[in-house]
Ligand SMILES: Nc1ncnc2c1ncn2[C@@H]1O[C@H](COP(=O)(O)OP(=O)(O)OP(=O)(O)O)[C@@H](O)[C@H]1O
């Protein structure tokens with residue numbers, strides 16, 4: 001497994017990462033550290049617009065956080081930078097203890113595969129492939145083939161999200177909530193220490209949204225996976241341990257939810 005030692009997996013419960021830390025301190029090593037992150041779209045043109053104005057943000061291994069803010073405040077832009085899907089215009093970003101500034105395309109792809117899982121509002125499952133092959137796809141991309149162990153893990157994940165019977169089915173015959181559960185299983189396929197979710201329940205009815213949220217929470221508790229979840233839904237944000245708020249491209253002062 002091509003993972004960083006600092007990553008939180010099932011064998012390293014998140015709160016025990018550094019037992020020597022003092023009381024009240026967060027003992028967990030940071031999974032992301034952003035300093036002075038700025039983003040300018042259309043730089044160097046007359047329509048250049050800065051949409052992130054210097055973001056300082058750390059997320060600890062195993063943390064379960066919501067990212068909220070008005071439409072256009074920069075949530076998806078920030079998530080895409082954290083996900084190494086687009087570069088920042090200025091500032092520094094360390095992912096799993098490693099500076100990302102100098103990584104070339106191949107290294108960015110490798111870092112994405114080994115460190116990050118993604119869940120989007122629209123699941124982006126591949127329609128021609130079965131649920132099982134969709135879940136296993138990250139292993140295929142990383143290894144170039146699909147081994148028995150990867151197939152077994154994909155099946156186990158499908159069982160974990162309650163879809164063992166749907167393994168052979170194509171996404172088109174699954175409900176929206178089921179498709180999103182397949183996408184969650186796919187995001188967890190390579191045991192990433194961090195999953196980024198952009199409005200994962202935005203397209204679902206209330207019952208499916210709640211079931212999807214419960215799954216994210218369960219993987220967080222059981223596998224120690226950190227989550228950063230963009231949401232417009234206050235019921236989702238209130239159930240996270242930490243709420244990070246963006247307003248016009250700046251972080252609002254920190255506030256903690258009741259469950260923290
Ligand atoms: N590729 C782009 N080129 C130019 N401007 C962009 C681009 N992507 C986003 N923006 C602008 O950046 C700002 C932040 O957009 P972003 O999509 O990050 O907001 P958001 O908080 O995710 O909004 P929403 O809640 O509607 O999804 C907006 O003003 C948007 O118009």
Ligand SMILES: [Mg+2]
Nearest residue numbers: 075076077198
């Ligand atoms: Mg968005």
